[in-house]
Amino acid sequence: MKDCYLKKNIEFQRVYSARNINGNKSLTVFYKKNNLNCKRVGFTITKKIGNAVTRNKIKRRLKEIYRECSGELKNGYDYVFVVKKGVDKLSFNELKNSFIHLSKRIR
Numbered sequence: 001m002k003d004c005y006l007k008k009n010i011e012f013q014r015v016y017s018a019r020n021i022n023g024n025k026s027l028t029v030f031y032k033k034n035n036l037n038c039k040r041v042g043f044t045i046t047k048k049i050g051n052a053v054t055r056n057k058i059k060r061r062l063k064e065i066y067r068e069c070s071g072e073l074k075n076g077y078d079y080v081f082v083v084k085k086g087v088d089k090l091s092f093n094e095l096k097n098s099f100i101h102l103s104k105r106i107r
Helices: 009-020 052-072 092-106
Strands: 021-023 029-033 040-045 077-083
Touching: 009 029, 009 040, 021 092, 029 052, 029 092, 040 052, 052 077, 052 092
Parallel strands: 040 077
Antiparallel strands: 021 029, 029 077
């Protein structure tokens, strides 16, 4: 499970450049086929959202949601979830429902 996260900027850029996009009111997801037998995921939050503590809290929540709901996403793809404004006011369950909704749409 350790190597299933995108970490390097070039990995994020590859996913962005594929231009496969879907979204809802709180999250946007970019995805790209990765020719591996696993799924990899990355999370992006702009500095316009709260302070560093708030952004890290949101990232921790998203990682936990991904850990719980990773079965919703297809293997063989890279996913980058971009957080939109206003997510810092959502509860954990609202964020989870938004993640699941988006996962089902791109499936």
